[in-house]
Amino acid sequence: MIVKQIWTANAYRNFNYLIACSETGDALAIDPLDHEKCLRAAKEEGWTITQILNTHEHHDHTGGNDAMVKHTGATILAHRNAGSRIPDVARGLGAGDVVKVGRTVELEVLDTPGHTMCHVCLLSHADQPALFCGDTLFNAGAGNCHNGGHPVELYKTFSGQLARLPASTRVYPGHDYIENNLRFTLDREPDNGNAGAMLEQLAGQDPSSAYVSTLEVERKVNTFFRLTSPTVIAKLREAFPDLPSSPIPARCS
Numbered sequence: 570m571i572v573k574q575i576w577t578a579n580a581y582r583n584f585n586y587l588i589a590c591s592e593t594g595d596a597l598a599i600d601p602l603d604h605e606k607c608l609r610a611a612k613e614e615g616w617t618i619t620q621i622l623n624t625h626e627h628h629d630h631t632g633g634n635d636a637m638v639k640h641t642g643a644t645i646l647a648h649r650n651a652g653s654r655i656p657d658v659a660r661g662l663g664a665g666d667v668v669k670v671g672r673t674v675e676l677e678v679l680d681t682p683g684h685t686m687c688h689v690c691l692l693s694h695a696d697q698p699a700l701f702c703g704d705t706l707f708n709a710g711a712g713n714c715h716n717g718g719h720p721v722e723l724y725k726t727f728s729g730q731l732a733r734l735p736a737s738t739r740v741y742p743g744h745d746y747i748e749n750n751l752r753f754t755l756d757r758e759p760d761n762g763n764a765g766a767m768l769e770q771l772a773g774q775d776p777s778s779a780y781v782s783t784l785e786v787e788r789k790v791n792t793f794f795r796l797t798s799p800t801v802i803a804k805l806r807e808a809f810p811d812l813p814s815s816p817i818p819a820r821c822s
């Protein structure tokens with residue numbers, strides 16, 4: 570499996586991706602908003618884009634579909650419930666489905682609600698696993714729930730799915746927010762030395778050759794994996810004094 574991360578340099582700081590089969594040159598484009606950059610990259614590599622995968626329905630992820638289909642005839646894949654929000658979906662995806670690219674690439678579909686209720690991530694089970702996580706998981710952060718999402722569902726996705734994936738899994742998110750998100754981590758958890766060191770190292774990085782983290786790293790610097798940290802809990806109590814004393818409220822009879 571060959572992965573090409575494409576920095577759009579737009580105001581939303583989107584990353585697009587091409588995933589290619591090394592034998593056939595077939596490629597899958599993930600959220601190809603900047604269709605021109607994606608097409609140029611595929612041409613340079615000699616790849617043929619045959620499929621488009623939208624992680625979710627937000628326009629900064631689907632806005633390149635029409636032009637991409639026009640240029641390549643690629644088919645569109647998305648969450649099976651996204652059909653009313655994303656035009657021309659040819660294949661609706663559910664948890665456990667497999668997306669094949671060429672002869673050598675197989676990606677498992679994870680159904681990951683929270684940022685929106687029609688969000689999928691793709692997981693490669695290659696020697697070093699890789700997760701294409703759209704706006705569910707960012708470096709040192711998570712996608713907000715303000716536009717069609719739900720925080721309880723996002724919590725369940727993190728605790729029930731992402732937290733259980735192998736530590737060595739490489740993380741390929743839909744946006745470059747690492748610098749702001751590390752500042753958020755340090756606001757929530759000022760004594761997180763890993764986040765402090767990483768911010769020093771990565772502040773001002775060139776997103777066209779961005780640092781790629783792993784879930785092992787995320788578990789150290791991402792507040793959404795660190796909900797049992799005493800500092801995170803204490804800072805939450807400062808901000809929300811009415812929180813119950815136990816995370817699970819005592820049952821009243």
Ligand SMILES: [Zn+2]
Nearest residue numbers: 625627684704
């Ligand atoms: Zn989004």
